Amino acid sequence: MLTKRIIACLDVRAGRLAKSVRFLDTKDIGDPVKAAKEYYDDGLDELVFYDITASSDGRDIMLDVVENVAAQVYIPFSVGGGIRNVEDANRLLGAGAEKINVNSAAVQRPELISECALAIGTQNTVLSMDILKVRESREFPSGYEIVIDGGRKRASIDALQWALRGEELGAGELVINSIDADGTRDGYEIALTRMISEAVSIPVIASGGAGEPEHILEVLTEGKADAALVASMVHYGDYTVREIKEWLQSRGVNVRLRY
Template structure:
């Protein structure tokens, strides 16, 4: 049985970890290297860093943060935000990241997925999809710019294309669930998991440990990503893994 992964997410702005709801009301949570090391020692399976400002200045900050973090942690590190060219991918991987996450750039230029997978290996390419249910309930559209712009692109069809082009996994965030703390979007996850055969990371809506158990029991998600419950010490990685073990969900202890 494949073990399920628990992945803390660190939103980084100008070299600091911040937390807000839908990118609003951001609060400083701390130094990314210290926080990453803490999660590494706690038993996280992987880490995701998202450079949420991704300005040119922020890009340099992120390279520095990635280098310092890679020296301190020994679990896979995925970095996203502002990555739009092969050169960007190369720079982040060279700095010590194991994978890169691409979102709007891949939507604008799907060849970036293909080229990235060919040059660096499929395992390095994570395609992030932020989706929201259409008002008529007929499916989900992809949103960009922190959920502010509706692209009109169908999330399921795009996930299929990303998989065809060589994406190693999909990081799926539900805009409907994000920030609510009411649990992951089970319906959306099942729609995506059922249409592709690459790993899916569930993101958006985690408010308590039981939500992580629920997402593994009710969907074929390979990993659960969470931020607030870990940053604000509402639960530790160890607490989550013990809970999952009791629920007969295979995790790496």
């Protein structure tokens, strides 16, 4: 039986973790490679790195990070942030990433999704969407709007319509990131996740708001997500990946515990 995936998200700026990450028995709190290895050893299913560096120097540093992660971590991992064309995607894949995440650049130029799907495969092309709750209207029939540039700019696109368009253009998976829930640790945006998951036929990864294992349970069952992204709750050492997975298993969610 297919298991539900727990994916850890790491924000990287100029080769270091942007949020300080606390691990139980390590002193280096900013090394993304070390963090990745810790989670891998603890049974994490997948990793996502978001490169939040703006400069081109930073991009080269990111390639080094990807190379180093790939040399130690033998689970799938994707990289997002600033991917504007197939060349960017290929460089990251060449360095060892499994998949790439496109976000703002795909909103501005939707063909980016189909170009990536064609060049690196649908299954390696992930569409990440930052979503804001708005009033239901003719412009936003789903009651959710796409935002870009790290949540700073509203895109005037309905979130559900964008999800369907992304699938049609060849995205292999969707990341549903709720701007409202992000960083609150109050739980995922369940209604949004469920709405999109029921509408598309590709896997959906829920993101934003995880603080407790209960939140993950909720989004994987009621929210109908195929995978859950976690950040703070594992970065700050509140829970280990193993604890989360064992608890989910005890509540009847099928997860990977043999590794």
